[in-house]
Amino acid sequence: MKIAIAMGTRPEIIKLAPIIKKLPKKLTTIIFTGQHYDFEMSLKFIDQLGLREPDYKIKLTKLQNTTTDRATQIGEIMINLAKIFTSINPDTVIVQGDTNTVLSSSIASIKCNIPVSHVEAGLRSYDWRMPEEHNRIAVDHISEFLFAPTHKNKSILKNEQVHGKIFVTGNTSIDAVNENIHRIEKMKTLSYDSDDFVLLTLHRGENVDDKKILSGIIKGLIDSKVKIVFPLHPRTYKKLKQFGLYSKIENLKTISILPPIGYFDMLYLMKKCNHIVSDSGGIQEESTSKHIRKKVLVLRTSTERTEAIDSGYAELIGIKSSMITKSIRKNFDTSFNLSKNPYGIGHTSQKIVNIMKKTFD
Numbered sequence: 001m002k003i004a005i006a007m008g009t010r011p012e013i014i015k016l017a018p019i020i021k022k023l024p025k026k027l028t029t030i031i032f033t034g035q036h037y038d039f040e041m042s043l044k045f046i047d048q049l050g051l052r053e054p055d056y057k058i059k060l061t062k063l064q065n066t067t068t069d070r071a072t073q074i075g076e077i078m079i080n081l082a083k084i085f086t087s088i089n090p091d092t093v094i095v096q097g098d099t100n101t102v103l104s105s106s107i108a109s110i111k112c113n114i115p116v117s118h119v120e121a122g123l124r125s126y127d128w129r130m131p132e133e134h135n136r137i138a139v140d141h142i143s144e145f146l147f148a149p150t151h152k153n154k155s156i157l158k159n160e161q162v163h164g165k166i167f168v169t170g171n172t173s174i175d176a177v178n179e180n181i182h183r184i185e186k187m188k189t190l191s192y193d194s195d196d197f198v199l200l201t202l203h204r205g206e207n208v209d210d211k212k213i214l215s216g217i218i219k220g221l222i223d224s225k226v227k228i229v230f231p232l233h234p235r236t237y238k239k240l241k242q243f244g245l246y247s248k249i250e251n252l253k254t255i256s257i258l259p260p261i262g263y264f265d266m267l268y269l270m271k272k273c274n275h276i277v278s279d280s281g282g283i284q285e286e287s288t289s290k291h292i293r294k295k296v297l298v299l300r301t302s303t304e305r306t307e308a309i310d311s312g313y314a315e316l317i318g319i320k321s322s323m324i325t326k327s328i329r330k331n332f333d334t335s336f337n338l339s340k341n342p343y344g345i346g347h348t349s350q351k352i353v354n355i356m357k358k359t360f361d
Contacts, residue, residue, distance in 0.1 A: 001360040003028050004090035004114075006081065008035030008101030011282045013045040014263060015119070016096050018175035018349035020051055023356070029088050030054040033077045033101045048187065048262050049180070056084050070100060070131065077104035085112045091360040092117045092145065096172070098136035106139045115144035118164075119172060119352065122146065122153030123281075123304035129206050132281075133304070140164075145359070147352050149285075149343050150307050169351045170344020173282055177289040178346035180267065187264035192272055197256075198226055198328060199273040201280050203233035207299060211243045213319055217299060218245050220324025221277075222252065226332055228277075229269060231258040270294060275331050277317075277324075284308040288341045295336045297327050307342035 032054040093109040096119040149171040240246040284305040308314035317327040
């Protein structure tokens with residue numbers, strides 16, 4: 001069994017780490033594509049999670065997050081990966097999620113006659129504005145092995161008549177939380193005396209790249225008048241500065257701005273906070289862990305994690321300022337009726353590794 005694992009962003013590193021740790025080192029090649037080139041958003045997480053250095057690290061020339069550069073970035077990653085895949089000739093390439101790295105790796109893999117194994121298959125938002133939706137649909141239809149987090153995801157894949165074999169496994173984000181939650185006190189750098197704050201994360205292009213939308217979100221947050229802790233994504237910081245919005249929040253007593261933070265500080269804030277306001281997909285999953293169990297108000301008009309909504313862990317609140325304000329105030333100090341975790345109990349990575357061994361040994 002020879003496995004190649006391609007990853008290039010923070011969430012991919014976090015969600016693939018449990019699989020990497022369970023695969024034999026001598027039979028596994030780790031490739032970092034460089035999609036998240038900022039150390040604080042990528043390689044820092046490899047260090048924190050105790051993973052070994054990638055066997056290959058690609059340095060990209062197209063780093064800006066523009067439409068043109070996204071297309072060029074995908075091509076550049078493909079060219080680099082085709083050379084690596086041809087050299088190592090693995091039995092399969094494992095990819096996770098819906099990033100440009102996932103699409104690039106999958107196309108390069110199948111064109112090198114190497115089967116694609118897609119972790120977190122079958123998610124759909126049905127929102128064509130999202131580049132991730134294009135990526136996940138394309139990858140699902142060229143993958144040989146599809147690891148669906150839920151039975152709903154499996155049903156979506158079957159209805160689309162995908163080519164590959166489908167396995168319902170849960171989500172590795174739960175594995176990652178389970179494996180690392182006990183290390184928070186040792187690894188975190190933050191400390192808050194009380195839990196009377198809302199955790200905010202904001203980074204998606206459809207939210208931060210549009211001045212009108214971003215202005216409305218910021219207004220809704222300010223008008224809520226609750227204490228907000230805001231780890232600031234580099235992309236969001238750039239846009240807040242560009243649109244003249246950063247000055248509106250940098251000196252507010254109610255909003256505490258933090259630089260990009262590591263995985264353990266994020267786990268700490270999720271566990272500590274009152275509730276979460278976010279446009280992140282991964283946080284909608286992590287919040288369902290038995291170790292966190294926090295409500296997430298989703299700053300989007302659609303989500304591909306509908307299971308989190310159905311089970312009471314998440315609520316779509318949209319992007320209108322008045323609704324954001326109302327939802328934050330309504331949910332502060334509100335008890336939630338949460339059902340069991342829809343993404344499994346933390347055995348996902350072992351299930352995937354067992355399938356890989358059975359298939360390729």
